[in-house]
Amino acid sequence: MLKDNRSVRRFDNTYEIDNGILKELVGLTRYCASGRNAQPLKYRLVTSREECDSIFPFLSWAGYLTDWDGPEKNERPTGYLIQCLNTDITKNCLCDDGLQLETITLGATAIGLSCCIIKSFNKKGIKDSLHIPDNLDPIYVVAIGKGIENVVLKDMTVDGDIKYWRDENKTHFVPKRPLNQLLVE
Amino acid sequence: MLKDNRSVRRFDNTYEIDNGILKELVGLTRYCASGRNAQPLKYRLVTSREECDSIFPFLSWAGYLTDWDGPEKNERPTGYLIQCLNTDITKNCLCDDGLQLETITLGATAIGLSCCIIKSFNKKGIKDSLHIPDNLDPIYVVAIGKGIENVVLKDMTVDGDIKYWRDENKTHFVPKRPLNQLLVE
Numbered sequence: 001m002l003k004d005n006r007s008v009r010r011f012d013n014t015y016e017i018d019n020g021i022l023k024e025l026v027g028l029t030r031y032c033a034s035g036r037n038a039q040p041l042k043y044r045l046v047t048s049r050e051e052c053d054s055i056f057p058f059l060s061w062a063g064y065l066t067d068w069d070g071p072e073k074n075e076r077p078t079g080y081l082i083q084c085l086n087t088d089i090t091k092n093c094l095c096d097d098g099l100q101l102e103t104i105t106l107g108a109t110a111i112g113l114s115c116c117i118i119k120s121f122n123k124k125g126i127k128d129s130l131h132i133p134d135n136l137d138p139i140y141v142v143a144i145g146k147g148i149e150n151v152v153l154k155d156m157t158v159d160g161d162i163k164y165w166r167d168e169n170k171t172h173f174v175p176k177r178p179l180n181q182l183l184v185e
Numbered sequence: 186m187l188k189d190n191r192s193v194r195r196f197d198n199t200y201e202i203d204n205g206i207l208k209e210l211v212g213l214t215r216y217c218a219s220g221r222n223a224q225p226l227k228y229r230l231v232t233s234r235e236e237c238d239s240i241f242p243f244l245s246w247a248g249y250l251t252d253w254d255g256p257e258k259n260e261r262p263t264g265y266l267i268q269c270l271n272t273d274i275t276k277n278c279l280c281d282d283g284l285q286l287e288t289i290t291l292g293a294t295a296i297g298l299s300c301c302i303i304k305s306f307n308k309k310g311i312k313d314s315l316h317i318p319d320n321l322d323p324i325y326v327v328a329i330g331k332g333i334e335n336v337v338l339k340d341m342t343v344d345g346d347i348k349y350w351r352d353e354n355k356t357h358f359v360p361k362r363p364l365n366q367l368l369v370e
Contacts, residue, residue: 002213002216002217002288003216005216005218006218007218023364023368026364026367026368027364027367028187029367030338030361030362030364030367031187031188031190031338032187032287033190033191033192033290033302035304036248036249036347037249037347037348037349037359037360038347039347039361039362039367041367042366042367042368042369043367043368043369044368044369045368045369063221064221064222082369084369094283094304095280095282095283095286095302095304095325096283097280097283098279098280098281098282098283098284098285098286098287099283099284099286099287100283100287101280101283101284102217102283102284102285102287102288103187103287105218106291117218117280119220119279119280132369133369136369140280153215153216162221162222162223162224163222164222174222175222176215176224177215177224179208179211179212179215181227182211182212182214182215182224182226182227182228183208183211183227183228183229183230184227184228184229184230184267184269184317184318184321
């Protein structure tokens, strides 16, 4: 499951995602640990065509693929979860954001869906389009859908280049540091 | 697995954890998404009795249990992973910390171990005891071992109190917000 949980940026745009599925994924986050047990994160579900179209222009995709502006219309995701910090509860969610994002993306993978966690987006654009209240700060966007992209992990080469790349078949390669680089001796 | 992955603060102190197990858990993090694919996190493994004893005084346990200073000697964890940010790579790991901590704790749960993610600790004490190099910033400590604590999730009551508590049998109860509180309408 973990190995299948890859960041995917091209989707089957004909696939309809049910709101109920996204609610179930959010429900999984109730089983995550939470710093000081504050549980300050909330999610805006996005599944309608209109809303998907309205937020797409505010998202940035794949910074290292400089000749690619993001998925074409027929390869765009058909759902999103907007992870928001309830700033009435706390200004700092510690690592709750990542704990929950890993859980959501693993949960999606388990039912045959794919995700891409997006940090680079126009916050005001997203807030305004979706009428997100002032006390909720959108911190991550998760694009969700039926993935149509082949993603392959590679051991990083000795030059240490971290940039992912695509080959002529649009296979997406991601270099990963070897285990020994992740251990403090 | 997700439901069994609970934060546990009392362990079987006679249980010996093999270094190899901790290495495998760190190996799982290679399958996590990483912001800009930078992969800036490293782990210091702690399994020897001497090192476990040396870092224990620098950890804070269960802030809401004001009459409890942390586990007694016979209930202390027998392993730790110190998650460190390699500041030569980046000063900001985005949500990589949480993505990896969820993966590690799920991986531990899958092999019958329990964890507690600790954010409140004396950083200098940990760095000095374990001789962690200057460019590595310890951001989280994961206590790991054979858990002996019963943890029960409860729906939060209407008063919205987020404090966890223990009953007379030392069962640890954690109030969780209901799903409707996690959705932005």
